[in-house]
Amino acid sequence: MNTPVVIEVRDVAKTFLVPEHRVDTLKERVVRPFRRISYRRFEALKGVSFDVYDGEFFGIVGQNGSGKSTLLKILANIYKADRGRVRVAGRVAPFIELGVGFNPEFTASENIEINGVLMGLTRREARRRADRILDFAELQEFRELKLKNYSSGMMVRLAFSIMVEADADIMLIDEVLAVGDAGFAQKCMDVFRARKRAGKTIVLVTHDMATVQSMCDRALLIDVGEVRYVGDPEEAARRYLRINFQRGSNRSAAGEPSDPATGGERMRVAVPQTNVRLASARLLVNGEEARNVEEGASFLIDARLRAERELKDPLFGLQVFNDEGILIARPPRWRLPEQQRARKIAVDEELAVQIELENPFVPGRYSVDLWVAEERGRDEIAVQPLRLISFVVYGTGEREGIVRLRSRCSTELGQPPTGSHEIGPTMTSASPAMPTASPTDVEDGVL
Incomplete structure (x- = not known):
C-alpha cells in the first residue's frame, strides 16, 4: 500500500x-x-x-x-x-x-x-x-x-x-x-x-x-x-x-447458559448478520433521563431499533458487564409479544425496547449489551450484538464483591451437645430452652 x-x-x-x-x-x-x-x-x-x-x-x-x-x-x-x-x-x-x-x-x-x-x-x-x-x-x-x-x-x-x-x-x-x-x-x-x-x-x-x-x-x-x-x-x-459463541459454548459445557440470544442451544452455527441499527438509547430513573444511577435505585433502559433487513420473530438477549469486562447479569431471553410474532418486520420498521432492571450493583461503571438474533432453520442462527448504553452507579457503600444482596438473616441459640462448652447462661434439664433470637434484617450483603 x-x-x-x-x-x-x-x-x-x-x-x-x-x-x-x-x-x-x-x-x-x-x-x-x-x-x-x-x-x-x-x-x-x-x-x-x-x-x-x-x-x-x-x-x-x-x-x-x-x-x-x-x-x-x-x-x-x-x-x-x-x-x-x-x-x-x-x-x-x-x-x-x-x-x-x-x-x-x-x-x-x-x-x-x-x-x-x-x-x-x-x-x-x-x-x-x-x-x-x-x-x-x-x-x-x-x-x-x-x-x-x-x-x-x-x-x-x-x-x-x-x-x-x-x-x-x-x-x-x-x-x-x-x-x-x-x-x-x-x-x-x-x-x-x-x-x-x-x-x-x-x-x-x-x-x-x-x-x-x-x-x-x-x-x-x-x-x-x-x-x-x-x-x-x-x-x-x-x-x-x-x-463470543465459542466462549458461550464453553460455558454451556460447564453447565452454564450459553450466549444470551440463543439461550444455550449449542449445536447451531452462529452467523454474523446486521439485523438492526440502534436509533437511540436512554437510561431513565423515575422517568427522568440520567447518566448516573444511585446505588439501589431501579432504572429503565428505553431504546429504539430500526430493522436493517426483513426479520421474522427475532430473539433478544441482554448482558450487563462491569468496568473490568466481567459479566454481571444475563436475564432470560425474550421475543416480541405473541400477537406480533407471525408477521414479518419490514426494513426500517421501528422496534421499541424497554428493559426494567433492579440495581443490586456496587458503585462503579457498567455497560449493557443487547443481542438480536433470528433463527434460520434448525442449524443456523443470525446474530448481532449492540452496545446499548453505559452508566455509573454511585453511592457510599463498600465496593467488595460484585453485587449487593438484600437478605433476611437470623441466628438461634439452642441446646448444646453433651459435654460441649456452653456459651452464655448455664442450661440445665429443667431450664427452658433459650429464646430464639429475633431475626435481624440485613439491608446490604455483598456477594
Whole structure:
C-alpha cells in the first residue's frame, strides 16, 4: 500500500496492578488503617502491533476487557505503554470517555475554551468557534449552564462537537457515542462520512458490528490483549462473533447458559448478520433521563431499533458487564409479544425496547449489551450484538464483591451437645430452652 502510515504501533504492552480490595471510603480507612492491600497483575495489552493509513476509517473491536479502550488511550497519549513504540503523524482529537476533560462546575462556554486548547486550538480560535460548536450540538440556549446540570445526551453532543471543530488530522473515538439520541447519532455518521471524503483518519472502538461492516475500511480484532486479526471488516465481525459463541459454548459445557440470544442451544452455527441499527438509547430513573444511577435505585433502559433487513420473530438477549469486562447479569431471553410474532418486520420498521432492571450493583461503571438474533432453520442462527448504553452507579457503600444482596438473616441459640462448652447462661434439664433470637434484617450483603 502506497498510502502513508499515520499511526504505527509496534509491540505495545500495558499492565495494570489491580487491588484485590478497594479502599474507597473514609470509614474503611479509619476502621482498617493498617490493612495491607494486595494486588494482582492484569495484562491489558500483550505485544500489539498494527498500522493505520492516512484517510482510513479503522475499526477496533473486541469483547469487554480485551484491551480496546486501553489501546485507544495509549494512542491519545493518556496512558504510557510499558513496552513498545507508538508513532502518530498529525494532530489528534480524542473522544474517549464521557465527561473526560470537562469541569462540571464550569459552563459550556468555559469548557469549550479549555477542551479546544487541549485539542490543539489557541484560546482565541476556541472562543471564535464556540458558536459553531454550540449550534452543531444544539445547545446554544444552554451555553451559560454549568455542565453538572447537563444530561448524558447533552454532554455527548458537546464533546463530539468540540472534537469536530478541532478539525484534527486523526479522530480517536470510543463507543460512548451510543449515549446520544437518534438524530444526533445520524449527524455523527454524516460527519464521519464527510471527514472520510476529506481524507481525515478515523479510529473507532465499537461493539456495533453494523457500523464496522458499513463504515470501516479495515478493522482490528483484539482479544485478551492480543491482536487476533487485522484486515477486512466483514471478516473481523465474523471472528468477533465466533469468539463470543465459542466462549458461550464453553460455558454451556460447564453447565452454564450459553450466549444470551440463543439461550444455550449449542449445536447451531452462529452467523454474523446486521439485523438492526440502534436509533437511540436512554437510561431513565423515575422517568427522568440520567447518566448516573444511585446505588439501589431501579432504572429503565428505553431504546429504539430500526430493522436493517426483513426479520421474522427475532430473539433478544441482554448482558450487563462491569468496568473490568466481567459479566454481571444475563436475564432470560425474550421475543416480541405473541400477537406480533407471525408477521414479518419490514426494513426500517421501528422496534421499541424497554428493559426494567433492579440495581443490586456496587458503585462503579457498567455497560449493557443487547443481542438480536433470528433463527434460520434448525442449524443456523443470525446474530448481532449492540452496545446499548453505559452508566455509573454511585453511592457510599463498600465496593467488595460484585453485587449487593438484600437478605433476611437470623441466628438461634439452642441446646448444646453433651459435654460441649456452653456459651452464655448455664442450661440445665429443667431450664427452658433459650429464646430464639429475633431475626435481624440485613439491608446490604455483598456477594
